[in-house]
Amino acid sequence: MEWLTLTIDGREVSVLKGSTVLEACRRNDIPIPTLCHDPELTAGGACRLCVVQIEGMRNLPPSCVTQVTQGMKVETQNPKVRNARKTILELLVANHPLDCMTCQKMGNCSLAEFAYEYGVTGEIYQGERRNLPIDESNPFILRDPNKCILCGKCIKACSEIQGKSILDFSYRGFDAQVGPAFNVPYNESDCDFCGSCVSVCPVGALVEKQMVGKGHPWEITKVQTTCPFCGVGCNFDLNVKDGKVIGVTSNPEAPVNGKALCVKGRFGMDMIYSPHRLTTPLIRKDGVLVPAEWDEALDLIASKFGEIKKNYGPDSIAALSSAHCTNEENYLMQKFMRAVIGTNNVDHCART
Amino acid sequence: MTNSINEIPNTKAMFVIGSNATEAHPVIGTKMKQALAKGSKLIVVDPRCTNLAEHSDVWLRLRSGTDIALINGIMNIILANGWEDRAFIEARTEGFEETRKTIEKYPPELVSQITGVPVEQLIEAAKLYATAECAEIFYTLGITEHVCGTDNVKSLANLAMLTGNLGKESSGVNPMRGQNNVQGACDMGALPNVYPGYQQVANPEVQAKFEAAWGVPLSPKNGFTIPDMFAAATSKNLRALYCMGEDPVITDADANHVRKGLQSLDFLVVQEIFLSETAKLADVVLPGASYAEKTGTFSNTERRVQMVNQAIKPIGNARTDGEIICDIATRMGYPFEYQSSAEVMQEIARLTPIFGGITHARLGTQGLQWPVPTIEHPGTKFLHEGKFSRGLGQFVAIDNQLPAELPDKEYPFLLNTGRKLSHYNVFTQHSPSLEIHSPEELAEVNPVDAKRLGLEVNEVVKVTSRRGEVKTKIKITERVPVGMIFMTFHYFDSPTNELTNGAYDKTTKTYEYKVCGVQITKIA
Numbered sequence: 001m002e003w004l005t006l007t008i009d010g011r012e013v014s015v016l017k018g019s020t021v022l023e024a025c026r027r028n029d030i031p032i033p034t035l036c037h038d039p040e041l042t043a044g045g046a047c048r049l050c051v052v053q054i055e056g057m058r059n060l061p062p063s064c065v066t067q068v069t070q071g072m073k074v075e076t077q078n079p080k081v082r083n084a085r086k087t088i089l090e091l092l093v094a095n096h097p098l099d100c101m102t103c104q105k106m107g108n109c110s111l112a113e114f115a116y117e118y119g120v121t122g123e124i125y126q127g128e129r130r131n132l133p134i135d136e137s138n139p140f141i142l143r144d145p146n147k148c149i150l151c152g153k154c155i156k157a158c159s160e161i162q163g164k165s166i167l168d169f170s171y172r173g174f175d176a177q178v179g180p181a182f183n184v185p186y187n188e189s190d191c192d193f194c195g196s197c198v199s200v201c202p203v204g205a206l207v208e209k210q211m212v213g214k215g216h217p218w219e220i221t222k223v224q225t226t227c228p229f230c231g232v233g234c235n236f237d238l239n240v241k242d243g244k245v246i247g248v249t250s251n252p253e254a255p256v257n258g259k260a261l262c263v264k265g266r267f268g269m270d271m272i273y274s275p276h277r278l279t280t281p282l283i284r285k286d287g288v289l290v291p292a293e294w295d296e297a298l299d300l301i302a303s304k305f306g307e308i309k310k311n312y313g314p315d316s317i318a319a320l321s322s323a324h325c326t327n328e329e330n331y332l333m334q335k336f337m338r339a340v341i342g343t344n345n346v347d348h349c350a351r352t
Numbered sequence: 353m354t355n356s357i358n359e360i361p362n363t364k365a366m367f368v369i370g371s372n373a374t375e376a377h378p379v380i381g382t383k384m385k386q387a388l389a390k391g392s393k394l395i396v397v398d399p400r401c402t403n404l405a406e407h408s409d410v411w412l413r414l415r416s417g418t419d420i421a422l423i424n425g426i427m428n429i430i431l432a433n434g435w436e437d438r439a440f441i442e443a444r445t446e447g448f449e450e451t452r453k454t455i456e457k458y459p460p461e462l463v464s465q466i467t468g469v470p471v472e473q474l475i476e477a478a479k480l481y482a483t484a485e486c487a488e489i490f491y492t493l494g495i496t497e498h499v500c501g502t503d504n505v506k507s508l509a510n511l512a513m514l515t516g517n518l519g520k521e522s523s524g525v526n527p528m529r530g531q532n533n534v535q536g537a538c539d540m541g542a543l544p545n546v547y548p549g550y551q552q553v554a555n556p557e558v559q560a561k562f563e564a565a566w567g568v569p570l571s572p573k574n575g576f577t578i579p580d581m582f583a584a585a586t587s588k589n590l591r592a593l594y595c596m597g598e599d600p601v602i603t604d605a606d607a608n609h610v611r612k613g614l615q616s617l618d619f620l621v622v623q624e625i626f627l628s629e630t631a632k633l634a635d636v637v638l639p640g641a642s643y644a645e646k647t648g649t650f651s652n653t654e655r656r657v658q659m660v661n662q663a664i665k666p667i668g669n670a671r672t673d674g675e676i677i678c679d680i681a682t683r684m685g686y687p688f689e690y691q692s693s694a695e696v697m698q699e700i701a702r703l704t705p706i707f708g709g710i711t712h713a714r715l716g717t718q719g720l721q722w723p724v725p726t727i728e729h730p731g732t733k734f735l736h737e738g739k740f741s742r743g744l745g746q747f748v749a750i751d752n753q754l755p756a757e758l759p760d761k762e763y764p765f766l767l768n769t770g771r772k773l774s775h776y777n778v779f780t781q782h783s784p785s786l787e788i789h790s791p792e793e794l795a796e797v798n799p800v801d802a803k804r805l806g807l808e809v810n811e812v813v814k815v816t817s818r819r820g821e822v823k824t825k826i827k828i829t830e831r832v833p834v835g836m837i838f839m840t841f842h843y844f845d846s847p848t849n850e851l852t853n854g855a856y857d858k859t860t861k862t863y864e865y866k867v868c869g870v871q872i873t874k875i876a
Contacts, residue, residue: 263789264774312591320598332681
């Protein structure tokens with residue numbers, strides 16, 4: 001491994017050979033704004049917001065696609081750099097809807113964050129606005145192409161993470177937009193609804209439909225957990241507001257999956273609040289299951305198990321433990337059967 | 353899995369057999385596609401044209417239930433071409449010579465006749481797998497849900513050992529476990545023959561260790577497996593069943609047999625989050641908590657033990673499954689007094705060598721892959737490096753075996769079952785969004801069969817087996833071969849396991865969900 005030394009804003013830092021200037025900055029807590037960059041995706045240098053000044057280079061190169069060289073001198077915040085970034089943001093905001101107050105992305109929008117930092121109001125360039133139809137064709141993803149800044153991250157997520165390549169640019173210039181082939185709605189395309197595109201969108205162009213109107217980022221507590229829908233063991237964040245799960249978002253630190261999830265993990269959490277959930281114990285009385293108190297139900301079980309064990313022996317009782325429950329619960333179930341009932345009659349659906 | 357999920361993108365060849373990863377294990381499917389983008393080769397063995405088959409270098413469309421012949425045939429070709437890893441076989445394995453004799457009985461032409469796969473494709477698959485610098489085998493229930501499931505798995509182990517594809521990065525034999533915590537339920541000894549960490553109940557030393565820890569005498573006798581339970585219930589040898597988080601009426605093969613067993617019980621307790629078909633038969637139903645409502649751990653298919661963190665309070669009057677079990681144990685005179693699931697994990701770690709170094713605090717946000725024998729141990733990324741658990745890797749000579757029930761004149765179609773992307777087992781229909789997206793069964797029928805039977809797209813047909821009948825809508829597609837119907841088991845309105853066969857593997861007692869004979873009848 002070869003290390004290179006460079007100077008960023010007068011500070012000497014060392015990074016591994018092959019690092020980009022952006023990576024060198026990020027690793028040393030030097031802030032650089034980006035819209036089209038994501039560590040899980042290949043760098044595209046599309047948005048140009050990460051430009052820096054490098055001694056000896058004629059233009060302002062985008063730091064995300066510029067490799068560090070030995071002795072390089074980088075400036076990240078001088079007026080020339082900041083003006084260039086501000087102009088880029090002005091141009092992006094020129095045809096971006098400014099309905100931020102009702103936008104689901106408010107508080108988590110990269111464009112708004114940088115516009116705020118660079119004092120961009122949208123007044124300098126008064127351009128034409130897009131008026132494209134919103135894609136509400138499916139229960140999972142809401143796609144508003146009017147808010148799209150054409151950063152291309154969703155396109156890369158679809159091809160590089162999910163391997164589907166459903167999304168791409170179409171048309172040119174002002175008419176350029178991102179979508180499935182022939183601009184069909186998502187549900188008419190071959191989309192898997194993994195939502196990786198949503199997880200990387202820096203603005204409100206792609207949002208989780210179930211979360212719309214349910215809460216702002218600053219009201220939400222994120223709880224990292226493990227998905228209950230197959231053996232891959234993806235991690236994600238349950239988004240909780242006022243004691244209620246309102247959605248799932250990717251957690252980039254998830255050890256197995258990073259930002260990737262599938263349709264079930266990302267959108268199937270509404271199962272928690274299904275009206276079919278059991279909310280009270282039931283006891284069969286006169287052939288019908290009727291609601292009961294916990295004490296009555298648990299006493300009945302303890303006495304029936306005790307009676308059957310006494311009359312027919314511990315091996316006359318069995319348990320099915322669960323591949324859906326936690327390790328701790330499975331441990332408790334087998335311990336209950338072995339130590340309390342006195343039998344090894346415990347199994348679960350690994351074989352079925 | 354012997355190896356880890358994030359080793360997949362770096363592998364050079366993938367041998368995917370009986371696994372529809374992009375639908376059943378979607379994020380592993382994406383990792384496979386990432387490997388393809390980096391130049392890995394892909395061999396898919398499946399009677400159905402899965403999404404991975406479409407992306408493969410070679411797709412072996414074998415006849416259902418001929419996996420052993422196919423694998424033996426591929427090993428025959430590898431040996432004939434000298435592609436085997438001699439050094440690995442000599443240093444790390446035993447039993448090779450005897451197995452070689454069996455393999456020699458499977459020349460490519462014969463294997464082609466048995467499996468229906470052209471000889472050239474067998475040769476191509478053997479070459480791609482055996483000559484890659486590292487190659488991973490992936491299998492799922494298409495391998496295990498056969499009466500010869502265990503032998504299917506052993507055949508794959510033979511193939512990996514023959515080519516030295518074990519005990520190193522981006523290789524191995526990698527079963528993808530179905531449920532979120534099926535690995536953990538096994539690890540925790542929710543099995544009739546082992547305590548936590550696969551410690552045998554019949555081993556007197558192990559028995560003594562757990563007796564000392566739990567302070568009570570324990571039984572040295574293996575318990576009932578699931579199929580045994582239903583048979584024992586019917587014969588009144590089993591009187592009571594405590595069923596937690598499972599719905600055997602819907603998920604076990606031959607539903608009518610299962611229902612009969614459950615109805616013969618004196619007392620049935622079901623602890624569930626929904627009123628399942630099994631719960632409807634119960635004497636007492638207890639409302640459990642969902643994953644969002646409790647703290648604990650799941651073990652994934654690569655042995656990674658990860659935190660499940662409570663986000664909300666249990667819905668209504670529901671309680672966590674752990675809390676309920678503790679309460680019943682205490683009421684029966686053996687107090688289970690745990691303050692938290694972290695405390696339960698401390699007891700697990702004390703008694704389970706492979707979990708010895710695991711605590712909730714250590715798991716944090718990244719988890720740990722067992723074996724984790726000590727508190728300093730970093731976990732185990734891949735197994736069998738330098739040495740197998742048993743010392744030398746055991747080659748086992750295995751011959752081809754037929755499924756228990758093949759199609760015949762009366763039941764001329766082969767029923768194959770599996771998952772689809774938008775649902776998981778039998779309870780995701782309770783997710784309103786997934787239900788809107790994918791509301792009903794769409795059994796797959798080949799266009800040739802559809803034409804012969806005069807069936808239209810979306811037509812509702814009756815599917816009958818010797819054990820039961822269901823109604824289902826159909827989809828007409830060349831994904832299934834002529835003579836096959838494919839159904840999922842996700843839908844309440846088309847409970848496919850009314851049809852499936854209760855015959856099972858002699859070692860694991862896993863039902864043969866992948867093959868049985870059915871009849872398709874027009875309703876109108």
